[in-house]
Amino acid sequence: METKLLDKRPSLFNHFVASHPRGDLLQTTYWGQLKSLTGWEPFPLGVMSGGQLLAGALVLKRKIPLMSKCIFYSPRGPLFSDLEALECLVEGVAELAQEHGALFWKMDPALPKGDPLWSQFAQKRLHKVDTGLDFDGVQPGFIMELDLRPSLETILANMKSKTRYNIRYAQRKGVTVRLSHSKSDLSIFYPLLEETAARDRFTIRSFAYFEHLWDCLVPHRAAQLFLAFHEEQPLAGAITFRLGKRAWYVYGASANIKRNLQASYALQWEMIRWAKSTGCTVYDFRGVSGNLDPDHPLFGLYRFKEGFGAKLVEYVGEYDLPFSPLYRFWKPAADFYRILSGRHHRR
Numbered sequence: 001m002e003t004k005l006l007d008k009r010p011s012l013f014n015h016f017v018a019s020h021p022r023g024d025l026l027q028t029t030y031w032g033q034l035k036s037l038t039g040w041e042p043f044p045l046g047v048m049s050g051g052q053l054l055a056g057a058l059v060l061k062r063k064i065p066l067m068s069k070c071i072f073y074s075p076r077g078p079l080f081s082d083l084e085a086l087e088c089l090v091e092g093v094a095e096l097a098q099e100h101g102a103l104f105w106k107m108d109p110a111l112p113k114g115d116p117l118w119s120q121f122a123q124k125r126l127h128k129v130d131t132g133l134d135f136d137g138v139q140p141g142f143i144m145e146l147d148l149r150p151s152l153e154t155i156l157a158n159m160k161s162k163t164r165y166n167i168r169y170a171q172r173k174g175v176t177v178r179l180s181h182s183k184s185d186l187s188i189f190y191p192l193l194e195e196t197a198a199r200d201r202f203t204i205r206s207f208a209y210f211e212h213l214w215d216c217l218v219p220h221r222a223a224q225l226f227l228a229f230h231e232e233q234p235l236a237g238a239i240t241f242r243l244g245k246r247a248w249y250v251y252g253a254s255a256n257i258k259r260n261l262q263a264s265y266a267l268q269w270e271m272i273r274w275a276k277s278t279g280c281t282v283y284d285f286r287g288v289s290g291n292l293d294p295d296h297p298l299f300g301l302y303r304f305k306e307g308f309g310a311k312l313v314e315y316v317g318e319y320d321l322p323f324s325p326l327y328r329f330w331k332p333a334a335d336f337y338r339i340l341s342g343r344h345h346r347r
Helices: 008-019 031-037 083-100 117-123 152-157 161-172 183-200 207-220 263-277 301-304 325-343
Strands: 002-005 041-049 051-064 068-075 102-107 127-129 142-147 173-178 223-229 232-245 244-252 282-287 311-314 318-322
Touching: 002 083, 008 031, 008 041, 008 051, 031 041, 031 051, 031 183, 031 207, 041 083, 051 083, 051 102, 083 102, 083 117, 102 325, 142 301, 152 263, 161 263, 173 263, 183 207, 183 232, 183 244, 207 223, 207 232, 223 263, 232 263, 244 263, 244 318, 263 282
Parallel strands: 068 102, 244 282
Antiparallel strands: 002 041, 041 051, 051 068, 102 318, 127 318, 142 282, 142 311, 173 223, 223 232, 232 244
16 A cells, blocks of 8 residues: 555546545546646645555645745545555655645545544544634535435425525526536626625636636536526526536626526526436535524525525534644734735635
């Protein structure tokens, strides 16, 4: 059993991620390619034994400004089959960290809270990062999952009556949803995203980033853009990711006009139908707040997603594996940098 860099064997690595029960698109080399265009360097590492992959992690490296050090991050990783393979992977990452001068390795696997293998490993090796109940973590700690195994009729019947009504209302009023097959449609989606960001007060990535996202993911059928129209007027849009048996609702946007037509509901229903048609068994609505107080500012997000029949899942959370004594200075320095750069955003 040994850890190898699999940058020359992306198909092998991506197949492992796609077939793993906790695999996530953010662990593929497709995502690594995208992040390489935004200042990260990807390292797909895998634990091999007898020609089989037993554990793996896409390790993203980013240099720390004004220092000769860097950080490692594995979004929704690592992936493993047993503790022995995970320990071997950690040793491989530790060697890579020594070579590159990494302060720590951050990870946030898509494992449900209380996972016994992870708890056993984390207690003796990792530092738990307190990210609260909202969106202070790099990835959301609380997500909403919709089971796609039942029939579409059953899925629709299991929705809240108001959600079903809004879906049908949008359809009756002539809202149509299209799957985009042209990169030029990003010029329709992005203004909708800008409207949403201004209305809900969060920052978004540049238009160029979404062009890169298209180039890195869409050709591999790992992402799909949806657009909702009324009388040829764009009212809503969304980008979903897909890998293996899971689809993720990642970026959503809606116009300020004609909100009474409930285009976002028609859009979600079409994406659910699409995800099921591609063989997915889970539709992941992504993050919500873990605070379910109806008076909480983010409760409306939970209520919207719950209306489709999605269930709340809490993940194990965010962990760091320190490699240097300088790690203790990381959090205050990172908080200070975030304040200076104005990086207070929800997504």
